[in-house]
């Protein structure tokens with residue numbers, strides 16, 4: 159084993175538990191470890207040890223509902239919903255009643271974070287009304303999160319007042335190159351979340367073989383500036399018919415490595431780490447949040463009427479408990 163790398167991992171783990179941040183070069187050095195090597199194994203083991211301390215062995219389920227299966231004019235080059243790729247030609251939008259039924263099912267099976275995800279221009283006022291109605295009609299220990307388009311601080315406050323506790327939003331890898339967004343516009347929305355009472359959830363995504371360790375480190379450091387509380391990594395799923403659809407998916411080991419780095423370099427300030435798609439490799443490398451999703455999924459050209467890829471509550475719970483976690487539901491605890 160390369161002793162220099164082992165010493166670096168030990169130092170980063172100690173910093174992680176003490177709440178100290180890491181610089182870009184350190185993050186890149188950890189991301190440059192060869193997946194599958196002995197140093198990689200040590201990195202993942204160290205991240206798992208830190209995860210068990212930071213999370214107190216609590217794990218959470220994340221249940222997404224893709225509200226509108228519809229062509230989106232933003233045409234991100236990895237997304238099945240991009241209008242220009244011609245994969246989605248019809249428009250199916252879930253009604254409020256359908257959404258509430260799906261939420262009851264998620265709450266009933268132990269999901270903590272329930273996420274309404276839409277294409278870029280879906281009405282935020284409609285979503286705020288859904289949130290108020292959901293809160294009235296679905297009691298329980300869960301949080302509501304939105305994953306939507308861009309918005310300002312006033313809208314962020316309005317979303318919070320409606321009853322949501324968080325926002326999923328990301329400066330994606332390749333933003334402005336693989337997407338039509340101006341990265342500054344994505345950061346403006348991250349800033350709106352940061353200056354509101356909403357929590358920010360921001361994974362490093364969609365990670366593909368085309369992304370360097372430097373790009374990954376920069377996106378992660380950017381998310382830390384905006385106070386991310388759930389980080390982690392999501393792989394780009396090659397969707398046939400999208401411009402990036404011919405480039406293969408990264409390995410489970412590379413995804414687990416990025417998870418381990420977010421765990422160790424996020425430290426105590428980023429208590430929860432998510433991986434998507436799920437794998438034991440990533441949970442054993444520090445992830446404690448797993449995603450279930452249904453409806454419109456940007457990783458799929460058809461509507462997921464059942465849970466995407468067959469990954470249901472039972473499978474998620476089994477994977478997390480096998481890895482030593484307790485699955486917990488709770489409302490916003492003000493973290």
Ligand code: SF4
Pocket residue numbers: 230231232233234237238239240241276277278456
């Ligand atoms: S990723 Fe979002 S903004 Fe981009 S095309 Fe898909 S739905 Fe639209």
